[in-house]
Amino acid sequence: MEVREFDSPAKNTWCLGCGNFNILAVVKQVMAELVESGDVKSEQIVISSGIGCHGKISDYIKVNSFYCLHGRVVPPLMGMKVGNQRLKVIGFAGDGDAYDEGVSHLIHTARRNLDATFIVHDNQVFALTTSQVTPTTPIGFKTKSVPKGSFESPLNPLHLMLACGATFVARGFTGDIPHLRSLILQAVRHRGFAFIDVLQHCPSFNPTLEKFKPKVYDLNKEGHNVEDFAAALEKAKEWNDRIPIGIFYQVKKEIYEKQLLGDRLLAEEKPLPSVQSVLQEFM
Amino acid sequence: MQDISFLIGGEAGDGVMRTAELLGKAFNRLGLYSFVINDYPSLIRGGHNFCKVRASNHQVWSHLEAVELVAALNQDTISRHENELTKDGLVLFDSDKASYKGSYKAYPIPLSSMVKEVGGIPIMRNSAMIGAIAHLYGIPLEPVNEILTWAYGKRAEKNITLAKMGFDHAKQNFDPILKLEPVKRDPTPFISGVEAVSLGAVKAGMKVYIGYPMTPSTRILSFMGTHQDELGIAVIHPENEIGVANMALGVAYGGARCMVGTAGGGFALMQEAFSMAGQSEIPAVFVVGQRPAPAVGVPTYTAQADLRFVLHVGHGEFPRIVVAPGDPEEAFVKGGEAMNLAWRYQVPVVVLVDKHLLESYMSIAIDERKVNVEPSSVAESWDGEYKRYKFTDSGVSPMVFPGTLGAVVKVSSYEHDEHGYAIETPEGVTNMLQKRLRKMEGIIEDLKKRETVKIHGDPKAENLVVAWGSTKGAALDAMQLIDKPLKFLQVMYLSPFPTWDVEDHLKQAKDIVCVEVNMTGQLRSLIREQTGHYIEKAILKNDGRPFDPVGLSGKLKEAFGWK
Numbered sequence: 001m002e003v004r005e006f007d008s009p010a011k012n013t014w015c016l017g018c019g020n021f022n023i024l025a026v027v028k029q030v031m032a033e034l035v036e037s038g039d040v041k042s043e044q045i046v047i048s049s050g051i052g053c054h055g056k057i058s059d060y061i062k063v064n065s066f067y068c069l070h071g072r073v074v075p076p077l078m079g080m081k082v083g084n085q086r087l088k089v090i091g092f093a094g095d096g097d098a099y100d101e102g103v104s105h106l107i108h109t110a111r112r113n114l115d116a117t118f119i120v121h122d123n124q125v126f127a128l129t130t131s132q133v134t135p136t137t138p139i140g141f142k143t144k145s146v147p148k149g150s151f152e153s154p155l156n157p158l159h160l161m162l163a164c165g166a167t168f169v170a171r172g173f174t175g176d177i178p179h180l181r182s183l184i185l186q187a188v189r190h191r192g193f194a195f196i197d198v199l200q201h202c203p204s205f206n207p208t209l210e211k212f213k214p215k216v217y218d219l220n221k222e223g224h225n226v227e228d229f230a231a232a233l234e235k236a237k238e239w240n241d242r243i244p245i246g247i248f249y250q251v252k253k254e255i256y257e258k259q260l261l262g263d264r265l266l267a268e269e270k271p272l273p274s275v276q277s278v279l280q281e282f283m
Numbered sequence: 284m285q286d287i288s289f290l291i292g293g294e295a296g297d298g299v300m301r302t303a304e305l306l307g308k309a310f311n312r313l314g315l316y317s318f319v320i321n322d323y324p325s326l327i328r329g330g331h332n333f334c335k336v337r338a339s340n341h342q343v344w345s346h347l348e349a350v351e352l353v354a355a356l357n358q359d360t361i362s363r364h365e366n367e368l369t370k371d372g373l374v375l376f377d378s379d380k381a382s383y384k385g386s387y388k389a390y391p392i393p394l395s396s397m398v399k400e401v402g403g404i405p406i407m408r409n410s411a412m413i414g415a416i417a418h419l420y421g422i423p424l425e426p427v428n429e430i431l432t433w434a435y436g437k438r439a440e441k442n443i444t445l446a447k448m449g450f451d452h453a454k455q456n457f458d459p460i461l462k463l464e465p466v467k468r469d470p471t472p473f474i475s476g477v478e479a480v481s482l483g484a485v486k487a488g489m490k491v492y493i494g495y496p497m498t499p500s501t502r503i504l505s506f507m508g509t510h511q512d513e514l515g516i517a518v519i520h521p522e523n524e525i526g527v528a529n530m531a532l533g534v535a536y537g538g539a540r541c542m543v544g545t546a547g548g549g550f551a552l553m554q555e556a557f558s559m560a561g562q563s564e565i566p567a568v569f570v571v572g573q574r575p576a577p578a579v580g581v582p583t584y585t586a587q588a589d590l591r592f593v594l595h596v597g598h599g600e601f602p603r604i605v606v607a608p609g610d611p612e613e614a615f616v617k618g619g620e621a622m623n624l625a626w627r628y629q630v631p632v633v634v635l636v637d638k639h640l641l642e643s644y645m646s647i648a649i650d651e652r653k654v655n656v657e658p659s660s661v662a663e664s665w666d667g668e669y670k671r672y673k674f675t676d677s678g679v680s681p682m683v684f685p686g687t688l689g690a691v692v693k694v695s696s697y698e699h700d701e702h703g704y705a706i707e708t709p710e711g712v713t714n715m716l717q718k719r720l721r722k723m724e725g726i727i728e729d730l731k732k733r734e735t736v737k738i739h740g741d742p743k744a745e746n747l748v749v750a751w752g753s754t755k756g757a758a759l760d761a762m763q764l765i766d767k768p769l770k771f772l773q774v775m776y777l778s779p780f781p782t783w784d785v786e787d788h789l790k791q792a793k794d795i796v797c798v799e800v801n802m803t804g805q806l807r808s809l810i811r812e813q814t815g816h817y818i819e820k821a822i823l824k825n826d827g828r829p830f831d832p833v834g835l836s837g838k839l840k841e842a843f844g845w846k
Contacts, residue, residue: 065693080536261517274651
């Protein structure tokens with residue numbers, strides 16, 4: 001399948017040089033590869049996104065999509081997998097979306113190990129609303145709402161997801177496209193809840209590309225054992241001169257929908273013809 | 284005509300509710316019509332629980348406030364409820380736990396000693412109590428034993444022994460109150476709104492139920508959970524109500540019929556998703572169980588004060604359906620209808636119920652043939668490129684699901700074009716808004732073929748009672764106590780409002796009284812808004828308790844000037 005078959009007629013309105021373009025390009029390539037390799041049929045792919053700059057990705061890929069409310073990317077993903085567990089679902093959220101408004105859903109869906117991929121466009125800022133702080137904004141970051149600089153300790157998304165029991169925890173970087181492409185492909189092929197926090201530069205409000213580029217390294221090339229939970233926690237602390245990207249942790253675990261449904265496909269099941277046997281209980 | 288009413292009370296955890304339900308069920312099996320209402324505070328152990336059980340040889344729709352018998356598992360029950368006894372009332376009590384020296388006749392029975400004698404556990408006091416009550420109402424032990432066997436299976440033996448001990452003790456020491464004479468009638472379920480609304484939805488094709496615990500809808504979650512295999516459904520209890528509602532939209536988008544249940548507070552959390560259902564045109568059914576609010580309010584009691592809330596819930600303008608059944612049979616039928624309408628018109632539907640309807644049990648016929656999966660707007664094929672929001676005359680677009688070959692299914696919370704891509708132009712926005720609003724015309728035409736109101740009593744009467752929801756029960760029973768011609772208009776559909784079925788009755792009436800369990804007259808104001816008709820007289824209260832038929836009949840007589 002050709003990548004351009006996923007091209008959408010919607011006019012792209014992201015800022016020039018936005019990291020979202022890189023994620024968009026990579027995701028379309030990954031989807032084409034999944035279809036090409038026979039992993040999934042294109043009509044079985046569903047993407048879903050929240051509200052913010054990243055959210056427009058639902059419009060920018062010609063594929064089934066569920067353009068959610070702010071913060072609510074995960075629950076519809078879970079719902080559609082319950083309705084039809086054959087779907088291959090990929091959720092996109094901003095850092096505000098995922099870690100502020102919708103953090104409860106993220107926590108619990110990771111814990112349940114829903115078979116879904118969740119990609120956070122983490123630019124450390126609310127961009128579409130013209131720069132406010134998010135849970136990942138670094139201390140000292142100045143915006144109109146915190147003109148003296150943010151003083152709240154930022155959240156470590158990798159620690160959060162490790163603690164919640166996500167079975168695939170990774171970090172990507174929009175400044176390394178081949179790496180991001182490989183990472184997303186592995187995430188989508190992971191059977192379980194695959195989480196990627198993508199360090200994404202925002203040219204308008206948080207241009208981190210050149211700041212992060214010299215620091216970023218692939219931890220999977222440095223002998224990191226992805227099955228070692230303690231090592232994953234340790235690596236996720238690293239955030240100074242060096243910033244690790246890649247898969248921090250990956251483990252096999254039974255998925256939510258299999259435990260709930262076995263092999264049932266609810267969307268195709270016939271309605272129950274009679275409820276008489278249950279009514280009989282009340283006679 | 285026989286019409287009995289008694290109360291069973293004890294601490295939470297004493298098993299009072301189970302006992303009342305078993306007795307109600309036993310009466311129902313005998314061919315009587317029974318009604319059981321429960322009353323409990325928000326706690327697990329201790330506190331005070333009681334149930335009122337009514338049984339009659341004619342159909343009853345409500346409990347009665349006054350009782351001829353207080354059956355007490357503890358002292359507290361006697362002191363709290365003695366004043367509810369009728370003139371010749373009796374106090375039956377566990378003489379190992381309580382004493383009574385008041386003005387009513389005392390029937391002491393050593394329930395705890397009996398339990399000790401058979402080596403049972405304290406909760407088995409109920410079985411001895413059931414035996415004693417059976418004697419007082421002239422019921423033989425066989426049907427009691429059958430019910431105990433049904434309820435406790437292999438563990439029934441001690442309970443059956445205790446029932447006989449209670450029965451024998453009562454026989455030797457107490458005069459019976461009366462001998463109930465069952466009537467010959469077709470068997471009916473003895474059922475509450477919880478089971479009825481659940482089964483209606485399942486019969487209409489529901490495959491997934493999602494809920495977060497909140498009284499009075501928690502029992503729906505439990506019922507669906509315990510019956511999930513028999514009903515062929517999946518049951519999910521997510522992190523919060525916001526998750527519940529958004530998940531439900533995902534289920535329907537994925538292609539399976541879904542219902543959610545909550546109370547007013549939980550529904551408040553769902554309202555952004557409710558609006559999303561309107562915008563994205565995803566079918567969704569919300570069962571909303573009312574209880575006294577604002578905020579946490581009085582959690583385990585009843586109210587009808589969220590009508591205005593559900594009519595306006597969710598930001599923006601979009602069509603919605605709100606239906607309020609008045610008894611379990613209607614909960615079954617309207618629960619199913621809600622699901623069918625949601626899937627026919629791709630709109631959110633609220634089934635508005637309350638604690639009294641959801642948790643009270645009654646004998647009532649349910650014909651499951653009244654609910655089936657009706658034709659929906661799910662498309663088998665389409666012309667050209669698939670458009671999820673294709674403009675049509677009806678405003679309803681053919682719906683397919685992800686996984687359909689050749690279709691890209693895009694749904695959106697943003698205003699969108701026919702394909703589902705976000706738009707912001709004034710014409711685009713107007714066209715899509717009008718498309719959605721146009722669906723209301725079809726819904727109205729559809730509802731004109733369905734039962735939107737019910738007329739009870741004398742259809743020619745000039746005096747009209749108007750009520751909705753569970754107040755139906757008290758209103759019907761109150762009318763039996765009034766020897767003047769009276770018509771009762773029960774409004775079931777509240778959005779769209781069935782003016783076509785309501786207006787004539789308002790015009791024909793000389794005097795109208797609206798009865799509601801709220802203090803602001805919410806149906807009354809809705810009727811004025813929708814018909815221009817102002818109903819001057821209203822009987823309103825919002826104290827957590829449903830109307831009592833006797834009290835209501837007095838108020839109605841007063842309102843109509845018959846006193």
